[in-house]
Amino acid sequence: MPVTRIHWDDLPPDARQAVEQQTGPILRADTASAGANSGIAATLHTAAATLFVKGIPSDHPQARTQQREATIAPYVPAASPHLLWRVQAAGWDLIGYERIIGRHADYAPGSPDLPLVAQALVELQNTPCPNIELKAAEQRWKTYAGPAGVEQLIGDTLLHTDLAPHNMLITDRAHLIDWAWPTRGAAWIDPAVLILRLMEAGHTAPAADAWTRSHIPSWAAAPHDAVDAFSEANARTWDDIARNDPQEWKKTMGRLAHDWLTYWRTLTLSVTDS
Template sequence: MATTRIGLDRLPSAARAAVEEHTGPLLTVEETAEGFNSEIAARVTSATGAWHIKGLRTGHPRAWTQRREAEVAPFLTGLAPALRWRVETAGWDLLGFEMLSGHHADYAPGSPDLPEVAALLRRLGEAPCPGIELRHAGQRLERYAAHRDDLRFFTGAHVLHTDLNNANVLVDNHAPQSDRARLVDWAWATRGAAWLDAGYWVIWLIAAGHSPASAEKWAAEIPAWLTAPAEGITAFAAANANVWSEISTADPDPWTLHLVTAATTWHAHRRTG
């Protein structure tokens, strides 16, 4: 469920002053609607630069997401926006990221963004997991796997994003070709098998109009996907069909129902294909 969003102007004066110690006096503030985890989400500029600010009260039930993003950010060079500063004061935890240019990735069949996202996931698949506390993929999927033994397929030592919503991928066509796409919102960073993010992408590709076969063909552009046993991919599809079924039952809005349809379509394809 989405966190209630408030404006930057509603921060305590001490928190706002602490932010401006890093930025200088703010010239523009553009509140943003994307994302579900943050109470504060804004793009700001000053005479010295531009930042994307994310924030939560330190007592918020999801305060751990701020800590997770702050801890993982130094290990994501070239994969995510750089974390420039962090402010913890007056009951608030605020992160100042570099402001990225570009547009949200288009996952539709034939989109020119698809090769850029595949290149991003190839780079991510080569990244070892940093030595920080992260949940394991098996822990996150434990309640959803069809068989407990299936959890062995999800084990690994790579850092995973796990939320391949196209709104979390920014593509900048003016950036160098090898570095055009970045992943934002690492609140759900996880440790696991390198191929899992390609699997998460498959679900969003199907939701964007791909057939399961087409989506898996794009996943096969990521070398880690080719290391996954067929049985493991099927187990992953089954677990995610259960994940999205639970989400859509608890929060049955159009987009969650769309994702449960995509996940169950993929699972059916894996069982019969």
């Protein structure tokens, strides 16, 4: 369900006051234009600091994603923005982050951002998965799994699972943001997720596969059958997403997921026949 974006001054006074108890008086607030899952997303300026706040009505169905963000925040890689505080007041759940001044990543072929994206993903894959309650990959994709099942998705790697370019901020490095879907699973799942975003940016399936294989070790070691099982489940997931909310970009992701699955199965057959 989409969330209506409002401005800082539209928040209930008690909610703004609760934030200012953490920050001091807000001198200026600039609403973010990107993103669609927060009821408020703004850069806040105080006399002492600049920070980023995002929030959602506490009774909104997507409030659980913000709860997940707050829960995983202490365990994410050091390059991700640090959670500063969380307040719940006047029907709103609001969280404040350190502000990273950067731009969204460019995933296009040949982009100088791509090595930074790979480094960020490798850093994540080297980050210990915390011993907290997290959705397991085999549970998350179980509904969409084919006959091969999802037991091959089991693993103990901390996954981001939403590696769209607007979730990578670029400075002199790449910073992973928006941890709404943290998951525990096989390490190669995040590279598989990234590949679809590379295809969305103009890479062919073979080129995206080759680039990821050369930059992310877990992808180079991924078992063919396991990737096939995930790719089928992921294609069905995107089909469902686009069916329930037929925005053009979601339909594009569904098509790309099926294009990838076709490529992977053709590749698997060629390996089997060789």
